[in-house]
Every structure is written in structure tokens, then in C-alpha cells.
Amino acid sequence: MSGNRSETDDRPWADPDAVPFLQIRNVTKRFGAFAAVDNVSLDVYKGEIFCLLGGSGCGKSTLLRLLSGFEEASSGQIIIDGQDQAGVPPYARQTNMMFQSYALFPHMSVERNIAYGLKRDGVPKAEIATRVTDMLSLVQMDGFATRKPHQLSGGQKQRVALARSLIKKPKLLLLDEPLGALDKKLREQTQFELITIQESLGVTFMVVTHDQEEAMTLSSRIGVMNAGQIVQVGTPHEIYEYPQSRFVADFIGSVNLFEGWITEDHEDHVIIRSPETGTDIFVPHGITGVEGQKVAVAVRPEKLQISKSRLENLRNTTTGTIEEIAYMGNVSVFQVLLGSGKRVRISQSNRTREVDHTLTWDDQIHLGWSDDAAIVIAS
Numbered sequence: 001m002s003g004n005r006s007e008t009d010d011r012p013w014a015d016p017d018a019v020p021f022l023q024i025r026n027v028t029k030r031f032g033a034f035a036a037v038d039n040v041s042l043d044v045y046k047g048e049i050f051c052l053l054g055g056s057g058c059g060k061s062t063l064l065r066l067l068s069g070f071e072e073a074s075s076g077q078i079i080i081d082g083q084d085q086a087g088v089p090p091y092a093r094q095t096n097m098m099f100q101s102y103a104l105f106p107h108m109s110v111e112r113n114i115a116y117g118l119k120r121d122g123v124p125k126a127e128i129a130t131r132v133t134d135m136l137s138l139v140q141m142d143g144f145a146t147r148k149p150h151q152l153s154g155g156q157k158q159r160v161a162l163a164r165s166l167i168k169k170p171k172l173l174l175l176d177e178p179l180g181a182l183d184k185k186l187r188e189q190t191q192f193e194l195i196t197i198q199e200s201l202g203v204t205f206m207v208v209t210h211d212q213e214e215a216m217t218l219s220s221r222i223g224v225m226n227a228g229q230i231v232q233v234g235t236p237h238e239i240y241e242y243p244q245s246r247f248v249a250d251f252i253g254s255v256n257l258f259e260g261w262i263t264e265d266h267e268d269h270v271i272i273r274s275p276e277t278g279t280d281i282f283v284p285h286g287i288t289g290v291e292g293q294k295v296a297v298a299v300r301p302e303k304l305q306i307s308k309s310r311l312e313n314l315r316n317t318t319t320g321t322i323e324e325i326a327y328m329g330n331v332s333v334f335q336v337l338l339g340s341g342k343r344v345r346i347s348q349s350n351r352t353r354e355v356d357h358t359l360t361w362d363d364q365i366h367l368g369w370s371d372d373a374a375i376v377i378a379s
Contacts, residue, residue, distance in 0.1 A: 012045035013221065019082075021046040021204055022067070022172060027076030029062055036062040038228035039076070044221075049198055049205040051215040054225035055251075060208045063225075064174050067206065068097045081171055094171035100180050102161035104149040111136070111145040114164045121168070135163040138197060155186045162194075166201065175207045179214060191217045212252055216240070224248050240300075246377050249298045256304070256344050257377075258297040265291050270376070272297060276342040277318045284371040289378070296377045301347040303373035306334060306359065307366050317368035320344065322361055334359070336367060 012018040020043035029037040037059045044050045052060040065071040067078060069090035078085040080094060096117075104113050111132050118128045136142050139159040149157060158178065165173055178194070179187045191214060198205050209215050215222050216236040223230045224239065224247075232239060232248045243249035249257065260274030260281060270283040272295060281297050289295060311317050323343070324335040327350075334346040346367060359365065 011220075012048075013043070018045060020044060021048075021081055022206070023077070023079040024063075024067075025077040025079070027063070027066060027078060028074050029059075029066055029071060030074045035228050037066065037073075040228075040230055042223060042230060042233065044204065044206065046204055047202050048220045049195065049207060049218050051207045051209055051219035051222045052225055052230075053209055053212065053215040053222050055210055058225040059228040060225045061176055064097070064176055064206065064208050067172070068095055068174050069093050070097075095174055096165045096168055096170035096172075097174040097176065098161050098165040098178055100177040102157050104157060104160060104164075106149050109146050109148060110141065110152070110160050113149070113160055114167055116164065117168045131167055135167050138166075138200070139163045140193075154182050155190060158182060158190060159193075162197070166197075166203065170203065172204050172206060175205060177209055178207065179211070180209075187211075187214070188217075194218060224251065226251075242375060243298065243377065246296060246298075249296075249375065249377055254301050254345055254347075256299045256301065258299070258342070260295060260297065262287075262289050262291050262293050262295060265289060272376070276338065276340045277316075278339050279316075279318050281374070282315045282371060283374065283376055287376050289376070293378075298375045298377055299369050299373055301333070301345045302331075302349075304344070304346040304367055304369050306336070306346050306348070308358065308363060309366065311366050311368045314368035315371060316374070317366055319364065319366055322359060322363045322365060325359070325361060336365065 022044040024040055024042040027037055027040045028035055040063060052063060054060050062071060066073050069085065069088060085093060105116065108116070114135055115128050115132050118131065136145060139162055141156065141159050141163065144152070144156065152160065179190055182190060195218060207218060219236060221233060221235055222239050223233045225231065226247055232244050234242070239248065240252055243252060246257070249255050258274045258276045258281065260272040260276070262270060263273045263280070264271035267286045269285065270287050270289070272281040272283065274281050274297065305311055305314065318338060320336040320338040322334055323337050326333040329350070331347045331349055336344045336346060338344060344367065
């Protein structure tokens, strides 16, 4: 059920009769006068990989600790699989947490680290041995059972920590920046391994991360957090393509924001006057707004077209000068200075090995976007 899967109408969050597996109801956590989590409500469904995404200090890790029972809510209600968690200590909850540091016991072997929770619970030795073997196979760590943590790479430690978190069969696994200690290439590889493991077990994952790419890759849905609140919930596609606020548009990926105001407001289209583009912007549908209202038009860099000649097929066009060009392998990124002084970022896929030398520094160019490429956001 990851974000890369096709989205269909059988998604549980789209079914009004579906019962959420995790229900967070008006939860607030205060430290003195400061609300680290501020009146948060959220439904998560069984089998989801749900990502809480936000910058440092936004409250995402505090919310995770509230779910685990390591912190107690100042107000509100947390229900997991129909059970109110008020007063339930961490060890009695059907949850487990995987920490960013992995928190492996350095003096224990891999198999003893994984088995630790089962031994504490008094599970018979034969059953422990079977479950540890199964977990080692699941995380592709066969042959590493007798090694100590200092003999493992970062990715291997991550897998051991995951196995230890999953072996007790939690109903809800909480992961706090689970891939933060890995390098970029290993992190990308491990993201897909996590999805495979989650889908094979059917455990509900709640992942905290500040990494937008990680959230987009892993999640069935994302909750974007800011200042203790969840400001938007949606699939990766919905969050990226249809941001509901300036914060979400600016936080997720790269975006160009053109300031302006509504000059014509019709049912089937809107005209926005934008001094930053030096032209009127046409929006091919109605919006919630009134004439004279300040708005911002958001356009992703990959949705902008650039050319030395006029873009006759587009209604929304302007002109500028290429200031900078960055070749980044799969894409080339252009920074263009408009006549208003506004700087615009444009990215183009490099589909062939040959570098396109038709566009270079100081070129006067035309740029534009198709009617459906832009999103209007209240300013």
C-alpha cells in the first residue's frame, strides 16, 4: 500500500464506513505553556505506512512518543485497535518503537539482540529460536546471527533493529527517523526493503521523518506537520500536486510561487494579475476566492517549459534571462531572472546522453506552463 502503488477507490481512508485502526482525537501535549502537539486529530488504517513529515521541532517525534506511551497527553484521546490507551503503560501497548539510534545492545550478538524482548516475556526457547530465524531471513541477515553490533555496517544495524522491533508482532510499529543514519544510496535501497517487509507482515507503520523523498517513497499517506499541528493529510501525489497551503507547497519539493491578485472570478476560469510574471495568469477553473483577493500561483519547476522561441501553444507565458545552469545527471536545472526581478527555477529531464547546448547563460528565453500545471493558494 505504499505511495508508489496505483490509487484506487478501495483505499480505506476513502471509505466512509471503514474503521480506523489508530484514532487520534484532539490530542494536545504541553510542556509548560508550550504546546508541542496542538489539538491533533488523525485516523490511520490497518496496514498503512503513514509518515509524519515535518521540520525539526514541529512535534512529530512528540506525537510518536504519545502513541508509544513514553509521554502522556495533556488532553485528548488515543485509540489503537479499538482500545483507549489512557493509562496504558508502554510495555502493555500493542506497539513497538524503532529508534533513530537503533539502540542495539553492544555486548549482545545479533540473535540475542533480536530475541531480547521475547526472553523478557518468558517465551519458550524453542519458539524464540524459530522466530529469530524467521526474522533474520525476513531482513536478509542470515549468517550474521553471531556477530556483534560493532561488526555490522549501518544498513545491517538498521535491519537488526527492525527485526527486534517486529519480532514481538506489534499491531503498530513506530519508527523515528529509521533511515537517518544511512548514506543516500543505502537509504534509497532500504526504503523499498521496508515496504516489502511491511507488506509481507501487514503491520501498520507510523514513520517520523524530515526527509521529503523518504516520506514520498515509503508512505501510503503523509501527514505534514508544522508548529504542533497536522496541516495537511494526503497521498504523496495529493500532497505534491495539490498542496492546500503556502507552507505545504513550499515545504514539499521545490516550487515557484507567483504573487498576485484575482482580477476576474468566473465559474469556469479565473484571471490573476501578477506583477512578478509581468502578465495575467489564466486558471482554467473556478476557485474559492473573490475579486481583489491576494493569492499565490504555485508551479513546480518540472512543469515549466523553456525555449528561445515563443511558446505559442501556451496561454501562460513570460520572458526572462538564464542566470545559472546546473547539470545534475538526470535533470538540468535553470535559474531564470524575470524582468520583475523574480527568480524562477526550471528543471528539464536529460533523456539523452548529449548535453543540450541550445540554451546557455545570459540567453533571453520564453517560459510558460500549461493551464492545468498551476495551483492557486491563498496568500
